[in-house]
Amino acid sequence: MSLKQKTILLLGPQNTGKTSLFNHLTNSRFQTVNYPGSTVECAIGSLSKKSTESPQKYNIQVIDSPGITSLIGRSEDEKIAISCLTNMSKINKTYDKNPNSVVLVLDSTQLACQLALFKQLIHAGIRPIVAITMKDVLQKRGLSINEQLLKKELGVPVILINNRNKDGIDDLLTSVSTDFAIPSSSTFNMPTSTNVSQLSLDFKWVESLISKIGVKSTSSEKKYSWDLDTILLHPILGLFVFGGIMTTLFWAIFSLATPLMDGIDSMFTWLITLTNSYVPEGIIQTILSDGVITSIGASLIFVPQVAFLFFLIGLLESSGYLARGAALVDKPLSKIGLTGRSFVPLLSGNACAIPAMTAARSIPNKGERLATIFIIPLMVCSARLPVFGLFILLVLSDKSKALGGLMLTGIYLLSLLIAAVVARLLTKFKTFQDKSEGFVMALPRLSMPIFKQVFIQTFYQTKKFITGAGPTIFVVGMGLWFMSSFPNSDHSFAKMIGQWMDPIWAPMGVDWQVGVAILLSFAAREVFVSALAIIFAVQQESQSGIFHSLSQAVTSDGAPVFTLPVVLGLIIFFMISMQCLPTLAVAKKEMGGWKLPVIMTISYIGLAYVLAIITYQVSLLFLA
Amino acid sequence: MSNHIRLLSDIHSDEQVEIYSIEGEGPTQHRVIEMGCTPGTPIRLIQKQAFGGPIIAMIRDAKIAIRKSDAQLIKVCS
Numbered sequence: 218m219s220l221k222q223k224t225i226l227l228l229g230p231q232n233t234g235k236t237s238l239f240n241h242l243t244n245s246r247f248q249t250v251n252y253p254g255s256t257v258e259c260a261i262g263s264l265s266k267k268s269t270e271s272p273q274k275y276n277i278q279v280i281d282s283p284g285i286t287s288l289i290g291r292s293e294d295e296k297i298a299i300s301c302l303t304n305m306s307k308i309n310k311t312y313d314k315n316p317n318s319v320v321l322v323l324d325s326t327q328l329a330c331q332l333a334l335f336k337q338l339i340h341a342g343i344r345p346i347v348a349i350t351m352k353d354v355l356q357k358r359g360l361s362i363n364e365q366l367l368k369k370e371l372g373v374p375v376i377l378i379n380n381r382n383k384d385g386i387d388d389l390l391t392s393v394s395t396d397f398a399i400p401s402s403s404t405f406n407m408p409t410s411t412n413v414s415q416l417s418l419d420f421k422w423v424e425s426l427i428s429k430i431g432v433k434s435t436s437s438e439k440k441y442s443w444d445l446d447t448i449l450l451h452p453i454l455g456l457f458v459f460g461g462i463m464t465t466l467f468w469a470i471f472s473l474a475t476p477l478m479d480g481i482d483s484m485f486t487w488l489i490t491l492t493n494s495y496v497p498e499g500i501i502q503t504i505l506s507d508g509v510i511t512s513i514g515a516s517l518i519f520v521p522q523v524a525f526l527f528f529l530i531g532l533l534e535s536s537g538y539l540a541r542g543a544a545l546v547d548k549p550l551s552k553i554g555l556t557g558r559s560f561v562p563l564l565s566g567n568a569c570a571i572p573a574m575t576a577a578r579s580i581p582n583k584g585e586r587l588a589t590i591f592i593i594p595l596m597v598c599s600a601r602l603p604v605f606g607l608f609i610l611l612v613l614s615d616k617s618k619a620l621g622g623l624m625l626t627g628i629y630l631l632s633l634l635i636a637a638v639v640a641r642l643l644t645k646f647k648t649f650q651d652k653s654e655g656f657v658m659a660l661p662r663l664s665m666p667i668f669k670q671v672f673i674q675t676f677y678q679t680k681k682f683i684t685g686a687g688p689t690i691f692v693v694g695m696g697l698w699f700m701s702s703f704p705n706s707d708h709s710f711a712k713m714i715g716q717w718m719d720p721i722w723a724p725m726g727v728d729w730q731v732g733v734a735i736l737l738s739f740a741a742r743e744v745f746v747s748a749l750a751i752i753f754a755v756q757q758e759s760q761s762g763i764f765h766s767l768s769q770a771v772t773s774d775g776a777p778v779f780t781l782p783v784v785l786g787l788i789i790f791f792m793i794s795m796q797c798l799p800t801l802a803v804a805k806k807e808m809g810g811w812k813l814p815v816i817m818t819i820s821y822i823g824l825a826y827v828l829a830i831i832t833y834q835v836s837l838l839f840l841a
Numbered sequence: 842m843s844n845h846i847r848l849l850s851d852i853h854s855d856e857q858v859e860i861y862s863i864e865g866e867g868p869t870q871h872r873v874i875e876m877g878c879t880p881g882t883p884i885r886l887i888q889k890q891a892f893g894g895p896i897i898a899m900i901r902d903a904k905i906a907i908r909k910s911d912a913q914l915i916k917v918c919s
Contacts, residue, residue: 287875291868329901330877411871417879452891544906548894551908557895581868654868655911656895659876660904
């Protein structure tokens with residue numbers, strides 16, 4: 218028997234704990250679906266706990282929506298959250314047109330500004346259930362809300378919730394199930410523009426309500442988080458703390474992820490050895506060990522780094538620091554035509570361009586959003602790291618670890634500089650000039666991150682990264698293996714193509730083998746390292762194995778392949794070049810067509826090529 | 842209420858003022874109003890960022906960051 222579908226929409230401002238509540242309701246089991254006609258995702262999950270009032274009567278779906286400030290949507294994110302109210306059936310045809318229950322999630326410590334949203338819903342003819350989160354924070358401050366009085370004043374169910382211990386979730390479910398008894402309402406009267414005088418009245422109403430129900434933070438009370446801000450947002454100290462946090466973030470990614478990456482590496486080396494000893498020698502063995510296992514290994518090796526970056530960014534977000542970071546970098550970003558809102562997407566770009574481009578949806582100005590997406594591929598993403606790591610090793614051999622770190626820092630700074638120059642150039646074009654909305658941002662309350670929630674979020678983001686980019690890397694790896702093994706390894710297809718393309722790579726001082734590896738890295742740049750390994754017939758898969766073989770690699774006339782000028786040119790090339798098919802696909806979706814992504818790809822590859830040649834030729838003059 | 846009307850971008854740190862009006866119409870102005878900056882509301886400037894960066898203000902128990910040029914749209918009185 219199929220149960221009747223019922224939907225619960227979670228709606229509310231940013232940072233009110235909607236997603237935590239969503240995870241409690243669905244037991245953290247959900248899927249993300251694209252809202253039709255857009256790239257914005259809504260998380261949908263089945264209600265895991267059944268209310269005692271209506272056991273198994275319905276098949277209940279909970280939908281989490283992006284944060285909103287009002288019922289007028291300006292950013293892509295906000296627009297979708299609002300259309301969920303009136304067009305739920307667009308997500309899934311079996312849903313009713315409107316959500317069967319709307320839960321407005323508000324932060325108990327911010328009711329003075331957030332309750333106006335409740336009034337806007339009422340004006341639109343929507344009767345939400347009001348879930349008030351952060352009950353624990355309110356209690357800590359020695360404050361309380363008169364729940365009964367608030368319920369009476371609002372005329373809708375009001376439930377206080379503590380997301381840290383699930384307090385109040387059962388009450389919420391009971392209220393929701395009574396909502397289901399009411400037949401889905403007719404059309405809502407959604408506002409089309411901001412009604413300033415109405416909003417002023419709404420806020421007046423909130424003020425009087427707040428004084429009645431008793432939540433009023435007294436100014437004499439010094440709160441922990443407000444105090445911390447005097448340092449975090451201090452004009453000078455704040456910048457130092459920001460620099461410290463960013464440095465720690467990237468240091469932690471490298472140092473914490475490296476042992477895990479080595480572990481994955483040795484696991485796959487072990488798998489290859491195992492395959493080679495159990496599978497009889499021949500074509501099946503080479504397909505398995507050199508093709509399948511090497512390719513899967515190459516696509517999984519970056520997972521720890523990406524997961525760590527997701528996790529640490531998640532911690533910063535959950536603590537409320539990211540919004541402060543955005544405020545701190547707004548000024549420098551304003552010099553290149555962006556605002557602080559570009560900060561989070563650009564920061565995520567240091568893990569992976571794909572989620573970073575998705576994060577840009579929260580930017581209300583279209584021009585700024587497009588410019589941010591345009592420069593995201595210039596960030597040092599986790600796929601570039603192993604490539605740079607290899608180059609640094611090749612240049613420095615074992616001279617000094619500190620020097621290597623310095624070089625990597627230099628690469629990061631140079632990448633930021635190039636991105637800044639590009640963003641600055643983009644401001645000359647009309648497409649990127651829409652700057653209608655300035656920089657106004659709510660700073661969420663600082664709090665201890667909820668680790669469990671951050672873990673869940675990291676898990677889903679990492680899973681998406683694996684399923685998104687993994688297959689491409691795998692397919693390319695298999696293709697490469699085929700090309701370099703047939704018709705035979707001495708006269709392979711790869712060699713033929715490489716030698717045919719030699720005139721292209723010659724000005725960069727690059728040998729044909731490296732040329733083939735570059736060519737293949739256009740599918741996904743992390744392929745470069747494993748491609749070199751396969752082409753130079755490196756048996757060991759470990760970094761040191763690759764390094765030793767490569768540092769001794771010689772061209773057909775016996776000259777070393779990786780001289781300092783060559784490597785410097787390659788670093789510049791990989792810093793700028795757009796070499797990631799999944800990113801291109803996402804850019805097409807996010808930029809609404811092929812035009813901009815194609816311009817972006819061609820100009821980055823062209824620029825990378827020209828600058829790499831210049832770097833090589835100039836350093837030849839000085840270093841050779 | 843005195844007649845001394847200034848811009849939000851010009852007040853000092855830790856100064857408590859009242860919003861007098863929001864100048865003009867546009868997405869920035871609407872966002873500011875939606876966040877609770879309606880005329881008559883007390884607003885306190887908490888911090889100014891270095892090098893002319895955004896100002897941090899407290900309104901209706903919430904902290905907001907506003908770019909200096911956007912804060913010039915908000916007229917306040919003491």
